[in-house]
Amino acid sequence: MASGVKPRVKAPSSATAGEVVTIKTLISHKMESGQRKDSSGNVIPRSIINRFTCDYNGENVIDVKMEPAISTNPYFEFEAKIPETGEFKFTWYDDDGDVYEDSKAVTVG
Amino acid sequence: MEFTRRETLAMGAGAALLTVLPFRANAASVDELINEFTGGAAVADSGVDLIAPEIAENGNTVPIEVAAEGASAIMVLAAGNPTPPVATFNFGPRAGSHAASTRIRLAGTQDVIAVARLADGSYARTSKTVKVTIGGCGG
Numbered sequence: 321m322a323s324g325v326k327p328r329v330k331a332p333s334s335a336t337a338g339e340v341v342t343i344k345t346l347i348s349h350k351m352e353s354g355q356r357k358d359s360s361g362n363v364i365p366r367s368i369i370n371r372f373t374c375d376y377n378g379e380n381v382i383d384v385k386m387e388p389a390i391s392t393n394p395y396f397e398f399e400a401k402i403p404e405t406g407e408f409k410f411t412w413y414d415d416d417g418d419v420y421e422d423s424k425a426v427t428v429g
Numbered sequence: 430m431e432f433t434r435r436e437t438l439a440m441g442a443g444a445a446l447l448t449v450l451p452f453r454a455n456a457a458s459v460d461e462l463i464n465e466f467t468g469g470a471a472v473a474d475s476g477v478d479l480i481a482p483e484i485a486e487n488g489n490t491v492p493i494e495v496a497a498e499g500a501s502a503i504m505v506l507a508a509g510n511p512t513p514p515v516a517t518f519n520f521g522p523r524a525g526s527h528a529a530s531t532r533i534r535l536a537g538t539q540d541v542i543a544v545a546r547l548a549d550g551s552y553a554r555t556s557k558t559v560k561v562t563i564g565g566c567g568g
Contacts, residue, residue: 340525353534355511380521382529389507389515391490391532391565398518399525 325349327422329410334427335402343374343381346395347412347420353388369394369420371413376426377406404428459508463544466504466517467552476553477503477545480530483558488535488565496528499548503527508556509539534565 330344347369354366368388374381381400400408405428412420463472477497485491495503495518505515518529535541542556 342525375521376523379523380519381523381525382521383519384529384531385517385519387514387516388512389510389534391534394531396529396531398529400523401525 325414325418325420327410327412327420329408329422329424331408331424332426333424334429337403337428339402340399341402341426342397342399343408344395344397345372345374345410345422346393348393349412349414351388351390351392351394355388367415369412369414372396373411374398374400375409375411376400376402377404381408402426402428459506459513459542462504462506462514463542463554466502466544466546470552472544472552472554474554476547476551477543477555479505479541479543479555479557481541481557481559484560484562485535486562488537488561488563490532491535491559491561491565492530492532493541494528494530495543495545496526497543497545497547497553498527500527500545501548503529503543503545505533506542506544507533507535507539508542510534510536515541535559535561537561537564 325348327347332341335341349369352364352367356364358364366388370386372384382398406426408424410422480494495505497503502517502519504517506513507515515533520527538560540556540558544552544554546552
């Protein structure tokens with residue numbers, strides 16, 4: 321697994337029913353593109369996160385297919401509709417088969 | 430070694446062709462990628478927004494934002510990158526708006542293209558030229 325991978329998510333902890341909230345996600349990952357060469361001229365093999373998904377109570381909010389052209393420490397900002405109390409589930413899929421997860425609970429008050 | 434005028438001209442033409450070819454190859458694959466995404470359907474020129482800086486100082490992190498009213502998917506391509514695909518955003522039933530922003534790598538000054546699959550099944554595209562001061566490929 322790539323070392324030091326840490327997901328960070330910013331989402332509100334409470335919302336009104338039907339509110340559209342902004343979600344910001346950042347995950348630390350070197351996102352090696354497979355284009356760079358090391359000091360002796362060998363190509364550094366590709367190692368990226370190739371997919372990111374966000375679900376709310378099991379229903380999909382966004383599903384992003386990522387390519388090597390996504391920057392180091394992939395950042396995404398998007399909006400989600402909150403119909404009821406529940407939980408966001410964020411999942412990142414690494415090239416090497418690792419899956420990084422994070423979740424955030426939202427209370428509708 | 431002596432060169433005749435004819436040989437020199439031929440060599441010049443060959444060299445010019447070699448420098449042009451990689452760009453040609455990329456341009457062709459951009460069209461292929463769009464065709465693959467749309468299934469060969471016609472692509473309209475309006476209906477999708479792409480926000481990108483006019484000048485990006487650092488090609489390693491160029492902030493972009495795509496938005497298309499009611500889109501089910503938006504594909505982003507960088508025509509001048511060694512591998513043109515950047516990302517494909519698929520919006521689910523809980524999406525609050527059909528927009529997303531992220532940061533991308535650009536190898537140099539080039540066009541960034543966004544193609545969206547709209548709610549009625551039609552397709553729209555837009556492109557924006559981004560000037561890159563320092564390329565983001567670690568070349």
